[in-house]
């Protein structure tokens with residue numbers, strides 16, 4: 227379980243990015259983090275693994291107080307936290323398999339990893355993960371030969387190779403088309419459910435968050451102004467989070483995407 231208590235981050239510039247943020251995420255729960263630009267979503271994700279040092283407050287992962295760890299222990303603790311990024315952060319010239327195995331680097335001795343000799347158990351596990359994300363036949367391809375959706379699948383498999391107890395996911399679909407975005411969101415949510423992994427997903431696309439995650443946290447100016455299931459995210463809640471905006475237009479765009487996908491499925495069914 228992840229527990230965030232009264233987290234505050236004030237940057238040196240005086241920007242108060244987080245203002246007493248508190249929530250807990252039990253095992254297997256995927257939390258969609260939404261909010262306007264500058265609301266503090268990235269800061270929150272980065273404070274959880276202390277890529278950004280919180281000014282005050284606590285982050286606990288199980289019985290581990292992440293905020294109290296000295297540097298060395300923090301490095302070990304970060305292995306327990308998998309990250310998935312918008313731009314995938316793959317090593318382009320390495321193969322899919324090598325990228326997945328790089329998730330094991332924190333666990334393997336320097337020389338073994340330098341010689342790229344990973345223990346057989348790690349390699350077997352990497353094959354299982356590639357199978358789970360649907361990339362078995364691409365294991366030997368270079369990362370730069372893959373499509374965006376395939377690259378994000380590698381990013382997911384690499385994060386899972388760490389055997390994390392928490393996933394932090396930063397805009398995983400921002401570079402993907404709507405259909406691939408839905409496939410990636412579905413995959414992340416299914417995997418978290420299978421593994422009992424809690425996750426926080428920073429996501430701009432409200433409709434996509436509503437479609438896939440069980441819980442949404444809305445941030446505005448560093449404070450939690452909504453915390454609930456997707457159904458409770460009505461116009462009033464959206465206005466609390468984003469201010470006065472035209473949500474009807476956004477919803478219509480999402481519905482148009484879904485309709486296009488249904489039409490395409492019907493067309494393909496007709497051809498079969």
Ligand SMILES: Nc1ncnc2c1ncn2[C@@H]1O[C@H](COP(=O)(O)OP(=O)(O)OP(=O)(O)O)[C@@H](O)[C@H]1O
Nearest residue numbers: 237239241243261262263264265266267268269270
């Ligand atoms: N390194 C930094 N130094 C100073 N201020 C920062 C820094 N990073 C972020 N901020 C400020 O903190 C606030 C929150 O920023 P943050 O990037 O966390 O928001 P966000 O919700 O992730 O935005 P976006 O959706 O645009 O990525 C903003 O006012 C931003 O200007």
